[in-house]
Amino acid sequence: MGGSFITHPEVIQGISELLEIPVMFQGRYEDDKLVAAVPTWGNYIAGSKGALKKLGKRGLIDVGNPEVILPMSPNIRIVLPYKSDFISYEHQPQIINLKNKGKALCLAKGFHAEGFSKKFKYNHRREIRLFQDEGGEFRSVNSVSADQLCELYLDLFEKRWGFSAKGATLMHKLLEKLYNFLTGTILYIADEPIAIQLVYQVETMKHFSVEYVNGGVNPSYKNYSPGSILSFSNIQQAQALADSKSKPLRYSFGLADNDYKLRWCNKVPVFLT
Incomplete structure (x- = not known):
């Protein structure tokens, strides 16, 4: 079942097929x-940004900067004999050759x-009520469908940022491959x-x-405040599902590269090999 989203066998198999990169599953x-x-992709843990750059596949897809947790x-x-970035601090006592380069991910604080x-939750629930009242x-x-979702996402992304989303050309194929792992909601008026x-989202x-x-x-x-409403709603939904299975939630906003993320998240260190 993998240890995190990017190391889940079905996820990495789908990405590897899309990018035409042979993937091997190595065992100790x-x-x-x-x-x-x-x-693995050659000398790299499959899915790593370093591997995509080395293989000339950088920018073809966008799966964020996912936390790498291995089963x-x-x-x-x-000693892990493969290169990777964003390896979880959960592996600090297990993998001897981890290197700390000062990078961190943002994991959502959650509802526990x-x-x-209480004030944070009250304010965002009020935003949701006002939105629904309208x-x-x-x-x-x-x-x-995956095709409809792709069209919708690319359109709203460009409206927000003024440029095309990363990996736009292969986005519809990526969403088809990973459709069963998509979660969250779309806001409508x-x-x-x-x-x-x-x-x-994956369950490990x-x-x-x-x-x-x-x-x-x-x-x-x-x-x-639709972005704020979505973040709150999506985290709450994920928290409820994790709690129903009595499992911790690791909800990542990616790299700690923007101050707004600190309203939602705690910074956690990540390592590389």
């Missing part, structure tokens, strides 16, 4: 028992006692889609791994 055995598994026995101690404050609706991303976030043996890649918003509706 001790006493004939599998204690670690690693998907490993908790007591294992190894140590997470979002006829705003929430619809699942899975309420539309009078049947017009006004905001979306591209969010992927230990937790729920969620990657928020990017989003699109129609600026004409910015007075409703």
